Amino acid sequence: MTHEDELRATRLAYIALAHLVEPGRRDLGVLVRQVGPTVALRDLVAGNVGDDLRQVVAPRLATIAPRGRFAEALLHAARATVDAERLGVELLTPVDDGWPHQLDDLVRLSVEGRGTVDRHTDPPLCLWVRGAEPLADACDRSVAMIGARAATAYGEHMATELAFGLAQRGWTVVSGGAFGIDAAAHRGALAAGGVTVAILACGVDRPYPVSLSGMFERIVDAGGLLLSEWPPGSDPHRARFLVRNRVIAALTRGTVMVEAGARSGARFTLHRAMRLGRPALVVPGPATSASSVGCHEEAREEGVRLVATVADIVEDVGRIGLDLASPRRAPERDADVLTDLQAQVLDGVRQRAARTAEEVAAAAGVSSRDARATLPALAELGFVVASPDGRYRLARRVNPDGVAT
């Protein structure tokens, strides 16, 4: 097999696996990390896995590979690829160039997870994406905005205003496409002409809730994205919303909880962001409002920060957002050592796309002279890497688990 063939087989194996199990299962994730997706799929088809996993997979396996053959599963995956193309949907796997590798951080959550909700926190195996913007670019400078469906007028106002301001400053607003805070956030970003990403708990071909379909179409039309770990045609099961939330937390540089009652599910998403080392931010509200109780309680927890303005959010996600794993970073590479100008210039550098000093200057909103003067120092400090052709990209980071991010 050529390298190309092998890559294609790996890709199909990921897609087949994504059709066999619900996302986030740790046992399958561990298996894939140990033996790779192709061997994992072969073991799964052959029933050569743990009892739990074998029993869970059995019903879908009977549909996808009724004669228990590995080739049947690959064929199903190939058909899914064709289906996605036909629908104009991009199908991404971890071996594809456009894969957002910040999702790899979820491995950490998965290992630490104890409770019921925390059981299915492994990284996605596949992503289905609708929209023109490359996913990794869209999420490079992104903030998650979450909160209650049953939001107050105040909460929706705040979500709209903050999303508007973030979009104006070039940040992508990521949310869950639900009623209340989610919809207000998407709409605020749209109003500013910004890119917004709705991460769904159902197929991207039929986004739920149906009554928001006008908004979903506008998101795509405006250059934003609809994203799902579930294949087209999938229904929005209740449990899927909780499982989906980890992707909202992991894909973004920080999570802002705008309004949440005492028992809101949004608090789980906030906790996940925090455990992933992302800034966990909450918006204050009247202390008399039951819809802000969750925000105020979280604000009293270690590591959660209050944000009342767009500037507050940018300060918190901009600084730490330079490095999603900031708390684990070596001190000599800490963003705190940077001057304001250096930090601003660094914001204009990307990890996957090497940029000229001029492009960095344009992205960061500084003069070309400042960018040219600052980038060599950032390279010396280890924040950026200079190519021989004079372009710069963010230095590759490796966390203590050896997972490149």
Add this chain to the structure above:
Amino acid sequence: MTHEDELRATRLAYIALAHLVEPGRRDLGVLVRQVGPTVALRDLVAGNVGDDLRQVVAPRLATIAPRGRFAEALLHAARATVDAERLGVELLTPVDDGWPHQLDDLVRLSVEGRGTVDRHTDPPLCLWVRGAEPLADACDRSVAMIGARAATAYGEHMATELAFGLAQRGWTVVSGGAFGIDAAAHRGALAAGGVTVAILACGVDRPYPVSLSGMFERIVDAGGLLLSEWPPGSDPHRARFLVRNRVIAALTRGTVMVEAGARSGARFTLHRAMRLGRPALVVPGPATSASSVGCHEEAREEGVRLVATVADIVEDVGRIGLDLASPRRAPERDADVLTDLQAQVLDGVRQRAARTAEEVAAAAGVSSRDARATLPALAELGFVVASPDGRYRLARRVNPDGVAT
């Protein structure tokens, strides 16, 4: 001179000094700590002090001791004592039994102070008190509630509600007797039948503002206190409010800022509480409200905590309130080592009044059996001291500067 005579002379010296300078002056405080109040007064009268201090004192000295005699100054102090008695006002100095020694912590602020506002942060030399409750008892379990004069209906509602709840739980609410948040806090405490203390920037015989005089009378009638560092008859100068604020921060176990605009003076008081090692707490409000901007900005600062309920406040001041100088406490005496029951029992022990196990139980709200079982352990841990007659009081604390608190 007998010890009694000496004490009386010292007391008169403090009172004379309090009439000669505005409160909070560090240069005079340092002199008093070096040579004692009697010698300091003698030096002051003789013009035997630094240029600054001599010039500042000159005009008042011309009135109080026109012939430049030490005895004149003492006589003036003696007259002030008689005046206070006639007005039914208690006149306290640091050598009196009822002096609240938590004010000694201000020495630390004074030494650290850099800015203009921070220049006059030395402890008071005298306090004039109107009301029946002994000051030290009233402030033993007390919370300061501060905020803007130009408060919103929301802010006044929160101040009233929180003060009501604190008073219900036996906490004294301390504030500045001003319009807005201050008045709402005093009124909330009064509504709950609680003790509330108004710390004034003028004489306690004519509390300012005049239109709140009904409230001031009710405070005294309900067993609360009016307190001032200025002698009866003193006017409420603008600068006096800022100087007075340090006493609000120092006298209490923590400060709650209910509502404050971006440039509110309440923020200085909050900072002083923080620098004194007291909990600095802020109440959230709508992020759209200019009157909450100061609270939200403070909530983003290291060490400031958000409180949305009475329970939040009690949790924060109750825990750290065991020891006003908690951050400087030796680790083996840290309240964190205590069980919940031990901490609760400790809350019932006082520093100045030794209590039986039964009295501690009643104050702490635990069974006598629990109190009897727990107090010996607390004594062993160094938190309380047992008297031979089986009573307990809080262990005396000494901070690293050697100032007993």
